[in-house]
Amino acid sequence: MSAGKKHVSKSEVEHIAWLAHIELTEEEKELFTEQFNRILDFFRKIDEVDTNNVPPTYHVLELVNVYRKDEVGEPLPKEEVLKNAPRREDDFFKSPKIV
């Protein structure tokens, strides 16, 4: 398949990966740049469609807002909540250094 139009450069892929919080190797950056350009080329097929005055469909149901009663329920026990945490300290999730 031909490479088509260039939609993203390698440095843009680096920027997207940074936004998405995914670390990439140099080889992955090259590979994803090539693949993204082909996929985005295919996506741009939608440019052919005239969508003037067409509203977007975010959701297929005619729902506006669904509210529930603001009632206190039974929470999970603390041990259950912490059970899957990779690191914990006492009754807390242990985070990496933030500042």
Add this chain to the structure above:
Amino acid sequence: MEPYLGGSSLMRLFELNAIDVVNGIRRRDITAEDYICSIIERIKALDGKINAFITPTFDLALEKAREIDKRVEKGEIVGRLAGVAIAIKDNICTLGIRTTCASRMLENFIPPYDATVIERLKREDAIIIGKTNMDEFAMGSTTETSYFGPTRNPWDLSKVPGGSSGGSAAALIADMATLALGSDTGGSIRCPASYCSVIGLKPTYGLVSRYGLIAYANSLEQIGPLAKSTADCALLLSVIGGYDPRDSTSVNIPLNDFFQGLTDDLRGLRIGLPKEFFGEGVEDSVKRHVWSAIHVLEGLGAVYEEFSLPSLEYALAAYYIIAMSEASSNLARYDGLRYGYRVEHDDADWSRIYARNRRIGFGAEVMRRIMLGTYALSAGYYEQYYLKALKIRTLIRREFEEALKRFDVLIGPTMPLPPFNIGEKIGDPLTLYMCDVLTVPANLTGYPAISVPCGFEGNLPIGLQAITKPFNEDLLLKISFALEANTDFTRRRPNLS
């Protein structure tokens, strides 16, 4: 392998359909324990080469079977799925049972609660026999992107079983489970149903609760049944369907009776055949088998007409833009803090650890979709990609609405080509995405759709897809029943001994 000779019966109990299992247990013709043992022996004998299960749950299953037998002995009334071995796709949360999404990210995740569908299965005394293999986070059409290795197609071990619910479909047709649950975001129930020759139904958006389904693309996906007979499919749907206040997109309307319409009298049924479903890119062999099934339906009184859905040409691109955008947002939660993969040495700053957890925790296809979704939603591109795709979704919906005023049901193939070799397409993402071209419209519109076995090309299964108006699943089951009653495809099994 020696067939298991359960209790007093010489029958291969693993071959029974769900309705026969329930009736057999209630009438005390068979015990739940004998039947579950025969399923367990079957899995032990076969799953080494098929790899349909990530986490089998044999001990829990046996314990539950013995409990059901005791209750039957005491004369208690047992549930509508009493004793039935069900395989659960591994993106549906099960209390106390590891739920991995076939990802390294969730390799050790044990949910502290049951999904609503699991609660409903337990209430009817179904028995969970294991958690099934899938594409990582349900992102794929072949079950090759699983962290736990690919599932193989029981009809030909060199072929893919379809995906992403490939483990569920393969387990069923290999008689390693009697029922199965899958999830369908862009065809993930119907594709493996077609490739493994079982019945798979994607319900109307909102019919089945998504509470406890690990999210990939919320506005598109539904949990649904896979089964080896239409009546079993109807039974499972009637158990899992219905309003759930814990899912704000669950629809509060009464469930249809899914059994009432199971006849093969199709007089007056109007079938629409979208030309685009039989167009370029759909293999001739597939068209031939679907056409012979259409003639079967015609012989039962249905009439058909070809017509066009011009916007379908844009459905696949719109689908992938929307699915990836939603994925990028949904999967942002995997930071390795409260659960999920965390690197051993985490003394660097937060954002580097976060990015490193994700590069090691996620496979390539998941990273690709998160990044492309991030791009489609980012400043400057949002209108060009995401918003434009949502507008095309409106056009497709309108065309389907119009078409289903003229016709009762739309029919075409489920997949554009028969099952292909493992490894054949996985290196080329775009070519693989193209396989979903006929299944994604039902997700974009929210309409219900079913895949039913309709033929074999050599020994490889072909599936027919039927799509109809919201909340008309009973009509899809009627068509499935008509094909099942008038062809033998649903009764064929792969030679696995």
